[in-house]
Amino acid sequence: MTTATCPECDADVVIPADAMENELISCAECGAELEIISLNPVELDLAPEVEEDWGE
Amino acid sequence: MRIGILITHVRAEEKLLISAFQERGIEPDVMLDRDLNFDITAGPDQLAPSGFPWRAYDLIMERSVSTSRGLYALAILNSWGIPTINRYETASVCADKLRTSIALAQAQVPQPAVRVAFDPETTVQALNDLGYPAVFKPVTGSWGRLLARVNDQDTAESIIEHRQTLGDYNHHTYYIQKYIDKPGRDIRAFVIGDRTICAIYRTSPHWITNTARGGQASNCPVTPEIDDLCLRAAQAVGGGVLAIDLLEAPDGQLLVNEVNHTMEFRNSSAPTGVNIPAEVVTYALSQVRVTA
Numbered sequence: 108m109t110t111a112t113c114p115e116c117d118a119d120v121v122i123p124a125d126a127m128e129n130e131l132i133s134c135a136e137c138g139a140e141l142e143i144i145s146l147n148p149v150e151l152d153l154a155p156e157v158e159e160d161w162g163e
Numbered sequence: 164m165r166i167g168i169l170i171t172h173v174r175a176e177e178k179l180l181i182s183a184f185q186e187r188g189i190e191p192d193v194m195l196d197r198d199l200n201f202d203i204t205a206g207p208d209q210l211a212p213s214g215f216p217w218r219a220y221d222l223i224m225e226r227s228v229s230t231s232r233g234l235y236a237l238a239i240l241n242s243w244g245i246p247t248i249n250r251y252e253t254a255s256v257c258a259d260k261l262r263t264s265i266a267l268a269q270a271q272v273p274q275p276a277v278r279v280a281f282d283p284e285t286t287v288q289a290l291n292d293l294g295y296p297a298v299f300k301p302v303t304g305s306w307g308r309l310l311a312r313v314n315d316q317d318t319a320e321s322i323i324e325h326r327q328t329l330g331d332y333n334h335h336t337y338y339i340q341k342y343i344d345k346p347g348r349d350i351r352a353f354v355i356g357d358r359t360i361c362a363i364y365r366t367s368p369h370w371i372t373n374t375a376r377g378g379q380a381s382n383c384p385v386t387p388e389i390d391d392l393c394l395r396a397a398q399a400v401g402g403g404v405l406a407i408d409l410l411e412a413p414d415g416q417l418l419v420n421e422v423n424h425t426m427e428f429r430n431s432s433a434p435t436g437v438n439i440p441a442e443v444v445t446y447a448l449s450q451v452r453v454t455a
Contacts, residue, residue: 127181129195130173142172154172160230161171162305163406163423 111149115139122149164451166191167213167220169199169236171228175429176440180224183440187448191224196232207243221451223247226425230258230303233425248447249424253401257424261302261338263400267419270399272392274419275410276341283323286337290319296342299326303333305423306375312342343410343418348372350383350409350417353428353439354397355446359390361435380430392417400424404443 109122118136122143126132130143131154140154166184168191170177177193184191198212207218223240225247227233237251249257256262267274278289290297290313299311299322313319326334349372352362362385365378372378383389393407396419406426410418428439 125178127173127178127193129170129193130178158229159308160303161228162230162308163228163425163427 109149111151113137113139113141114151114153115141120151122146164189164221164448165215165219166447166451167211167223168193169196169223169225169227169233170194171196171232174228174427176427177226179429179432179440180226180443183438183444186441187444189448192220196227196229196236199232199236201236201239203239207240207245217243217245220245222447224447225249225254228425230305230425234258246450248443248450249403249405250401253403253405254424256400257405257422259302260300260304260421261336263422264338266399267396270395272395272399272419273416275343278339280337280339281335283320283327286323286339287316287319289337289339290316293339293341295319298340298342300338300340301334302336302338307371307373310371312370340420342370343420344413345370345372345410348378348411349420350389350411351431352383352385352389352393352407352409353426353431353437353442354393354405354407355442356402356404356449357394359385359393360439360442361385361431361437362389362393363431363434374430375427380434382434382436388417392419396422404446 110119113120113134116137120134126143128146132141141151142154144150144152166189192213194212202209208216211217225233225237234254237247237254240247241251256266264277278293280286280289296312296314301309311322348364348366350362351365353360362383363380364383365372367378396407397405400422406423408420410420412418432439
């Protein structure tokens, strides 16, 4: 099981086995939305804030 | 065959689409819209973020969550003759609720009564013409954000004052729909090319029924009426891969509420039993053959 440190709260975040770079995941501890910046090595960053023109 | 997927970041939908391409033996190039750096005059021989020239792509699937980035990328790529899903013309109409209403009206597709005004006092008059309750919607926006149902003039004037004071110029275009007293749900139908492949009810105790706002998805049978209305709506905006939102009026009439050009579908395959990403990929590959 791969984990990485949440940049918001320092908790361990479990990285799903099928994770992709630039995928969004949530920290189970603090709920922060995170982006997987790289997989090797695993690096997380806070996901960008939702902007007004985001949507479908 | 070379396929590109343009994204802001990877969400459930993009992951499903990438898997669907892989199941067809195609490894799409995933490109981030934050990495785009176009030389407008240099044309399609310049390199995409993937390292391949744009000209090498048989198709770019635009899946940016950022509407502005996605639209401008489509405009540029289409100007170079690169096939995209969706095409810029379709996406630009769908991204603007006012332009969508115009397109639906031109095609005589039923929609809620809608008025547009630009001046605060005239907007109050427009609301009086329309009748309460009514719904303010930003012309650009999604996920049910910044919608406001107003039941009387006092509330309307408050909304207008806030938008005039706090909003940018986009919020000074007042797009107002007659509120439809729907039966605790709306319908989202998925149109791919010339087929309505499936539909869901989005049920919520709140008048905003988007699944992004907690609406619950369940299967909605695609009746001939839903199919006909959705195909006409899709054609009105230029066609492609689209999600059509329908409202059921108290008299039973179906009305087209919105058309979405980068649809989310993560919650829709399970209740409908339709493999939506596989359908999208099949359509995408058929478009490559059409345009090749």
